[in-house]
Amino acid sequence: MKVLLYSEGKSLFNKSGVGRALTHQKEALTQAGVEFTTDENEKYDVVHINTIGPGSDKILKKSKKSGIPVIYHTHTTFEDFRNSFVLSNMISPFIKKRLIKLYSQADSLISPSEYTKNLIKSYGIDKNIDVVSNGVDTNKFIKNRELADKFKEEYPLNKPLIICVGLPFRRKGIFDFCEVAKKLPDYQFIWFGAKMASLLPRDVQKLMKNPPENVKFPGYVSNEIILGAYSEAKAFFFPTYEENEGIVVLEALSMKTPVIVRDIPVYEKWLNNNKNAFKGKNIDEFIKIISEIDEDKIKNIVENGRKTAEERDLKIIGEKLKSIYKKVLKNV
Structure with missing residues (x-):
């Protein structure tokens, strides 16, 4: 065959x-x-x-x-x-x-x-x-301290890191990502993904050219940088409004990076709030979730998230x- x-x-x-x-x-x-x-x-x-x-x-x-x-x-x-x-x-x-x-x-x-x-x-x-x-390749997407250190050499940090990975579409929640960042100035937000500027609507282009001070759009980066970012991030924040699955969600789960998603139908049966991920419905809820993430509280959640990735x-x-x-x- x-x-x-x-x-x-x-x-x-x-x-x-x-x-x-x-x-x-x-x-x-x-x-x-x-x-x-x-x-x-x-x-x-x-x-x-x-x-x-x-x-x-x-x-x-x-x-x-x-x-x-x-x-x-x-x-x-x-x-x-x-x-x-x-x-x-x-x-x-x-x-x-x-x-x-x-x-x-x-x-x-x-x-x-x-x-x-x-x-x-x-x-x-x-x-x-x-x-x-x-x-998801669960052998590849595992925390790597060395890559996290390399990532910090390229993207120096003095604040806790919140990341997103994906094409910068309105559908994927880019405006909400930036709005949450505005209200959490003590965090660094980075959105990785090909900019494809000529294919994006003007309002998205404008946002990416003039983002909030604590938001960066590096564009498409190497796998090493992504693995380093997942390893270093305090959370993976994916406020998408519509998705068919979301490979990046599986990657974050595999990396034991706390996952924050919008509470939408695609995640109903396999992502459970406060069990293997965090779910929010709006900007205020996302802000609350990010603000309350604590290393001790997330241990079981990220372990459960890893199991979810291993099933896939x-x-x-x-x-x-x-x-x-x-x-x-x-x-x-």
């Missing part, structure tokens, strides 16, 4: 969640002993598509015509496309029509969470949908994907 892992626009998506998901698929399949390729010109037995552009459409049609089963990963939804790039809200209805068309032609679908699975079903798509986390380790994800591929091939 050989799988084509397909994703287009790699220069754009490499620094996004979809790009990270593809990297995780490669690592997971390697661990599971599944042969794969990213070269569409090679022979393959099943295709696993991650994007919804013209290239993906072409691969879908070519594979179906050749009798090769198609699995579509539902990374893109109408809900999470909105409030992202310039004109995203205007384009999103067309995106919804397109993803419905593409997802409906697949032999089977994979969603990164039960929440996303239910969204896809609500579009009227009647396909088998398996839920498989995007996963890439080794487990690889076996799940292998099982899905075999099932789809059997049913062709």
Whole structure:
């Protein structure tokens, strides 16, 4: 069995969640002993598509015509496309029509969470949908004092550190991140993620050019810097309004960095307030959570968070994907 892992626009998506998901698929399949390729010109037995552009459409049609089963990963939804790039809200209805068309032609679908699975079903798509986390490399994402010290050499700190990782979209809560920072001047806030300035709305660009004094936007940084930041941070603060899972949340959990998320449906069944993470509904609640984080109080919470990450380790994800591929091939 050989799988084509397909994703287009790699220069754009490499620094996004979809790009990270593809990297995780490669690592997971390697661990599971599944042969794969990213070269569409090679022979393959099943295709696993991650994007919804013209290239993906072409691969879908070519594979179906050749009798090769198609699995579509539902990374893109109408809900999470909105409030992202310039004109995203205007384009999103067309995106919804397109993803419905593409997802409906697949032999089977994979969603990164039960929440996303239910969204896809609500579009009227009647396909088998398996839920498989995007996963996390729990051997890589562990606290590292040496990398934390290197991080502090590059980003000198004299205040407790609060971090976020992700594309700087309105949807991901960038304005709330900065508003909380304004009201907590005794903390240093850093948001890591590709700036992609030309693709961002003007209000987001303006905020990033003139952030609160205790907020930094370094842009896209190396894995070493990210690991150092997770290791040093007092908390990982991810105030996103809409998400299909959030690989960065899994990374923070794996690192035993206290995780603070917005209380939204995607986290209902696997992140539990004061058990393995902290949840807030608004700026005042986020401020209270950050202000009250204490090393002694979080010990059990971060240990539970690590267990949650381990349940989604890439080794487990690889076996799940292998099982899905075999099932789809059997049913062709």
